Amino acid sequence: MTRVASLWRYMAAMPSLVPQPIRIDCVRRAVVLFGLLLGSCGPPPPRGDRIDLVLWKNQVGLDEAAITNVLIDRFNAGQHRWRVIAQSLPQGGYDQSIVAASLAGRMPCIVAVDSPMVARYAWAGHLRPLDGQVSAALLRRVSPAAVGRYGGHAYAVGQFDAALALYTRASILRRMHTRVPTLDRPWTGAEFQTLLERLKAEGAYRYPLDLATRDDKVSWWTYAFSPMLQSFGGDLIDRRTMTSAEGVLNGAPAQAFGAWFQALFAKGLVARAEPDENAFVKARAAIAYSGDWWEPDFRKAWGSDLLVLPPPDFGHGVVIGGGSWQWAISRTCPHPDGAGAFITFMLQDKQIAAMSDASGNVPVTEHAAALSRDFGPHGQSRVFFELMRRFARQRPATPAFPTIANAFTFAMRDVMDGKDVQDSLDDATDDIDRALADTVGVDDRGRARGAR
Structure with a gap:
């Protein structure tokens, strides 16, 4: 050969x-x-x-x-x-x-x-x-x-x-009589959910929140949505041992996250796939969840009305990808x-x-x-530095990460499509645990044990 x-x-x-x-x-x-x-x-x-x-x-x-x-x-x-x-x-x-x-x-x-x-x-x-x-x-x-x-x-x-944030407009929050969250006092998960449902009921937005789910890249889904899982109290793997996802990706907190995520689509709060990436710029969405790289376009569209806010705290602190x-x-x-x-x-x-x-x-x-x-x-742009400094967490530092990212993304896309949350997370956990078992670390010279 x-x-x-x-x-x-x-x-x-x-x-x-x-x-x-x-x-x-x-x-x-x-x-x-x-x-x-x-x-x-x-x-x-x-x-x-x-x-x-x-x-x-x-x-x-x-x-x-x-x-x-x-x-x-x-x-x-x-x-x-x-x-x-x-x-x-x-x-x-x-x-x-x-x-x-x-x-x-x-x-x-x-x-x-x-x-x-x-x-x-x-x-x-x-x-x-x-x-x-x-x-x-x-x-x-x-x-x-x-x-x-x-x-x-x-x-x-x-x-x-980079830093993830929520983008909205001050005029929208004033109209909805909703407080402006701060780095020290972000929205709770309940506050965020209430605002989304009120925006939906108002009728001005067919889908009030844009999560950029039209982007089907594994890198985006893991970077964007695993921090939400962490804020619920779950994680991609158990970082204490780095050897298993059991109990953290399919435990009760992760199931709560999956149920919430699925309900966003079932209730019409988020579009499964927006027709383009400009839902917030074109005023089709009231709130966008995205990275600092979108701030220039959003500020050009909305000027001083633009607000850059921390993501919600779903119970275990604000988390963004780092x-x-x-x-x-x-x-x-x-x-x-x-x-x-x-x-x-x-x-x-x-x-x-x-x-x-x-x-x-x-x-x-x-x-x-x-x-x-x-x-x-x-x-x-100071807010993005503060978001990074305060809330950024790395994705798991393991050689199995490519499999972890794929498994999590496929599970969350299944959840979005209405499939059983527990089954989807269990399947992802099994895939990840198999990959973790195959990546057994490095020897004292830094060479992969068992690597070809």
Whole structure:
């Protein structure tokens, strides 16, 4: 069997955050892309007195891509030992390209990793810990959700995060004689439910709440709705042991969450799939649940009438998803000190603030927020920094996360469609427990036990 054929078989069998038809197409693209990049990802020869460090990043929005390139240029210009050379890979086949390169021993030195995938990459031996390369004191300054940890080690760290919020309009709450919730006193679940039902009864909105359920991506459903499960008192897995979902994904609190979620659709409070993503902008919905990335569009539509509010507290505190794209060092990087120097540079408050100003992403340190245009104490977007700082929780740091995300999403879509809540959650729990049993950790060298 050829090396490419072997890689194909391995990647096609990988658990994924996307449904099977999409995954196979991504694998095909990844194999082609990997072949094109294969010759450029090994340790390159020094140019002059400098050592080149290849960096892989996923293709992102134009603003984020542009400022990332600016910061790389700053790093290269600010010292004379290292030269970072960035290569962008298509989002669709990114994970598969990382795996293929690692199996072939052709990983770049620096890789961008989506936060939920850090544990899987560490478990599989694709990454090395940041120990000794990025100081522990520096990592302590960063929001906990922006540090990717596994097995007692930090493996990745990001410059930015995101934050989920409720969006509505002050004029709507005045009309409904409803108080404006605050970070210190969010709506309770009962208050939120009462408002939704009153808005429905008023007749101005066919579906008063937009949950972006038209987006069928596994990443959105897990990021958006597992925090609600946590606020009810459940979770995706038992984080005390990290070995089972039994009792937390299918226990009484999780069943209460599932019943509430199902009732949103049964009562006509949420559309199963809006015709487009502009329900709030077009005034079809009174409230939208979404991320900070929608704030510019919503503010353009509603100006000073716009309110950005914390999600409800369903009994166990407000919870939002935490963790975005982060920088990591590959296990085969021949110059981890250079990669560590680059990551340390990117974590300077000045560089984090520059990223936030250019891209709108939420900065992950207090000092960077203070330096930024919009996230300082009196900035227009300060609420998102506070939401992240107070309420963000990472998704479970386990190599089984792709299966967890798929199982939870399929269960919640079944619940939305009216299927039995208990059966749906039990099925997801069984799938997750099987996956957890297959991911048994790493040995003392960081290599996956039993990995192929």
